[in-house]
Amino acid sequence: MNRIKSRLWISGSYPVHPVILSKRLSSFAHIVSLLAVLCLTGCGSKGFLNENDRLRGENLKLQHQVDELNQQMELRLGEIEGLRAKSAGERAIKDADPPVLAKIALERYSGAVDTDNDGRDDLIRIYLTPLDHQGRLLPVAGRLKLQAVAIHDDKPPAVLAERTYEPDEFDQAYRANFTGYHYTVEMDLPDPMAPAITSATVKATFTEAVTGHTLTVEQLVPIKAE
Numbered sequence: 001m002n003r004i005k006s007r008l009w010i011s012g013s014y015p016v017h018p019v020i021l022s023k024r025l026s027s028f029a030h031i032v033s034l035l036a037v038l039c040l041t042g043c044g045s046k047g048f049l050n051e052n053d054r055l056r057g058e059n060l061k062l063q064h065q066v067d068e069l070n071q072q073m074e075l076r077l078g079e080i081e082g083l084r085a086k087s088a089g090e091r092a093i094k095d096a097d098p099p100v101l102a103k104i105a106l107e108r109y110s111g112a113v114d115t116d117n118d119g120r121d122d123l124i125r126i127y128l129t130p131l132d133h134q135g136r137l138l139p140v141a142g143r144l145k146l147q148a149v150a151i152h153d154d155k156p157p158a159v160l161a162e163r164t165y166e167p168d169e170f171d172q173a174y175r176a177n178f179t180g181y182h183y184t185v186e187m188d189l190p191d192p193m194a195p196a197i198t199s200a201t202v203k204a205t206f207t208e209a210v211t212g213h214t215l216t217v218e219q220l221v222p223i224k225a226e
Contacts, residue, residue: 099132101140104206104215107182112189112200112223121189121224124148124161124202128183137181141209144170146187148200148221160200163187167209193225 107129112121126146132138144165149157165173165185173183185204200223205216 099134099136099138101130101138101208101211101213101215102133103131103135104204104217105129105131106202106204106217106219107180109179110202110219111221114224119224120191120193120226122191123186123188124200124221125184125186126202126204127179128185128204128206129181130183130206139174140206141167141171143167143207143209144183144185145205145207146185147203147205148187148189149203150197150200150223152196160193160197161187161189189223193223195226197223197225199223 105128107127110126110128111124113123113125114121115123124146128144130138130140145162146164147162148160150160151157163186170183170185173185175182175184200221201218202221203216203218205214207214
């Protein structure tokens with residue numbers, strides 16, 4: 001027996017004591033746990049950085065929106081102050097000649113339209129241009145009332161169609177294209193119409209929102225009723 005132990009000792013292949021083996025396994029487990037913690041910490045740090053970048057991007061986007069709203073508010077406040085000064089008869093620059101609404105005009109191509117190509121007109125389309133005292137286009141705000149009246153020789157005038165554009169709807173009617181700058185407005189004609197109707201007088205009445213000033217324009221429009 002002693003000989004066998006001596007041979008094992010000499011060859012280096014001796015059995016490991018259970019206590020020593022347990023300590024080694026415990027140390028190995030600690031190392032594995034530490035590596036796992038370090039790995040999780042690194043991954044969590046990366047996720048935290050990604051979340052932080054996302055929040056920073058959203059904050060920058062919100063800041064841009066706030067800046068745009070502030071700019072719009074400043075423009076609106078400037079417009080309000082200008083209107084107040086105008087209504088009070090005050091001018092920051094005494095020699096200035098600010099544009100004032102003086103006229104509304106019905107542009108070319110205003111008239112009755114056959115939209116479904118059945119040979120009969122079904123609506124009246126108007127290209128309206130507000131002009132200042134120097135004959136220049138002047139975008140305005142207010143209410144527009146349209147009316148088409150048919151005049152007969154043997155009968156009293158009859159209203160064929162009418163429509164009112166409230167300020168919001170009138171503002172949306174503004175157009176800027178190859179035909180120029182104007183407000184495009186429409187009113188539907190009755191269906192059917194009396195064959196005797198060949199024309200109608202179109203009347204447009206505009207009331208300016210700021211001053212309450214009212215302007216009117218009329219034009220005779222040919223109509224195909226049959």
